[in-house]
Amino acid sequence: MRHQQRSNKAILLITICFFFLTSGSAFLTPSPRRCTALQVTERRSCFYRSPVTGKWTPRLELSELVVGQVLEGAVVVQEKLNGKTGPKVWVDCGVGLYKKDSWKIQTAMLRLGNGKASVAAKKAARLRNKKYFPVYVSRIRLENDQLEVTLEPEAPKTPTPSMIRLKDLQPGQELSGIIQRVEDYGLLIHVGANRPGLLHIRRVGDLYQKFVNQADGLKKVGLHKGVQVDVQVISCEKKRLFLDFSESLKQEAERKYKAAAEDDPYAEEAALYAAQQQRQNTESTALVEDDEEDDYDEEEDDDDYDEDREIEDAMGLGRY
Known part of the structure; x- marks a missing residue:
């Protein structure tokens, strides 16, 4: 009799523990609705003061630009006139880069041509002294987070004709x-x-x-x-x-x-x-x-003009 009572108590105790554990795990599981509410569903905007209007304006994201697009308010922020690939300056033209839930300013490279260093320096000085100037998107490299612009819109490229064999x-x-x-x-x-x-x-x-x-x-x-x-x-x-x-x-x-x-x-x-x-x-x-005359592939003395x-x-x- 006592043995049966002990068995019943053990079964009751196991049932209570199981109920408590399952109820606790259910309570500790985050609510799907509560998790969804905590997630950021919209990208925040990044504002800058436009030199054209003087008002705070949202920056354009790099991936949203298209080649040929005009960006009105560009200002020089950096220059490199003795670069290996020619003189160039970098401008802030209201573009940003959004990565890992954060923004950073995306500057654009503007080439100054391959002329003399003195000519490039004068071009850079003229641009630097301007309050702002328009530029045109020429190249977008999303894989390297790079942007290039020009002062004049580039002419559309015509398809290259096929080579004659x-x-x-x-x-x-x-x-x-x-x-x-x-x-x-x-x-x-x-x-x-x-x-x-x-x-x-x-x-x-x-x-x-x-x-x-x-x-x-x-x-x-x-x-x-x-x-x-x-x-x-x-x-x-x-x-x-x-x-x-x-x-x-x-x-x-x-x-x-x-x-x-x-x-x-x-x-x-x-x-x-x-x-x-x-x-x-x-x-x-x-x-x-x-x-019948000499072959082009014939080897001659390099000291003589051939x-x-x-x-x-x-x-x-x-x-x-």
């Missing part, structure tokens, strides 16, 4: 190109391929029917860097592209000199003499243009 070019094909380099032996012209083509100085002399003296002579006849010129393909083998003036340019030049010859009976003889002199002066340094090697380097042979 050299093997697709055919002899006689006419192209429009831009002179990239002017050398003593001729012109290196970009025609949209992955390497420039060579228009030899001998062909320039033939077109103008006079002696053209190296790079200075090419510039004197108006062929300098950046000039657009119509050309045709002469040959394209072994990654070497050789060019000549287009047939329309040749015909126009021919008509011009024929008209001049009618006015001057000695003009034709003078032109022939000049062309002969041109060939004689370029004969010793004429460019290799066919497979026009072929210089042309090869200029045309980018061996870089692909």
